[in-house]
Amino acid sequence: MIAISIGSWLENEIQQNYGSFFDQESRSISELLPMIENLLTNKLNSNYWLETEIRENLRYKSFQQPDKIAEAIRLISAKKLWEEVASKLNKPAKDIKSQLSIIVDRRNKIAHEADIDPSYGIGSRWNIDENLVNDAVTFIEQLVENIHQVLEDIH
Template identity: 30%
Template sequence: MAVSRPQTRQFEAFMTNLSYARRMVEAGRMLTPFRSPTIDIDDFYRAAWVQAVAAIDHWLHEEVLRRVAELTLQDSPTMPPQLRRYELPLHRVEAVRRGEVTLSEAVAEHLREKLAVQALQHPGKISEVLRLVTEKKVWYEAAGCINQHFFQGRTTFNEKKFRSRYLEITQRRNKIAHDADLIDGDLERRRPIDDADVTDAIDWIERIALAIAHVLDDEG
């Protein structure tokens, strides 16, 4: 059974951002026959890789904000403990007391400010943020989702392997973004990359986002 795509503005934006990355890959393929000393086709693939990681980073931020806003509106006793203990600065508490904003709005605004300076590109950091909206072991359950729904039992990803796959992708992104993708110790040669490499990374990012969304939405 395939995993259905969440029908939210946040996930639609994620898919749109991923499509930008896929179009960069396609542009690289189309330009390959016209390689010249002035055009490095591989840079299209590097840009696509960075864009794909940015897409899931952005989605995770927006998804957590959406769910936090919904949970605080409900004031449910089943609210995750991490969110129930969430601290607000006094000026936001005062704004709620004066009726200038709702509690839900105050929490979401404060969280948005905090998350704005955090990159969600490490599995541990993602787990920490997701505890605001769920008590589930998200990476563990998402690994099972990948095995069952995406590969129909042909894979045996456990939590460690699943987290490692995501980390491999984000670490390569960091090499591209921060080190110009240069080979360690070399100031001229870059790591090899091709359309197959980046397409596989983009496909994995889509699977990972879908698996995480499935775990968050599953009430079982």
């Protein structure tokens, strides 16, 4: 995938930056190689291309559930995310993942099912109060902060 994107980028870059050079007369490979080398060196020394590739690859994926979050972290680190986070929060990893899953499931009910409890019939919503919301927000903030710390330990 990266090779295809680099190939597309290179073709576009040559057309944009050296198009007039090619229009003048035919060129030999030895004349083209320094230009191509320069373009590739600039491209590979830039983080932009890598960031673009990562964004393109991950654009349609969701990273809300614990397994999906760990999968994303494995793209940049071999660390065992939930073990590291559990150590920092002094809680079992399974409890952290369970709490996150409950929050994500509730979020999905709100976003996709109008937060309606089917056991009470149409129109009855699941119970929610300020404490429940505050607890969820506090947990997510702590979780994100600790994931961030785990990622900082990579560098």
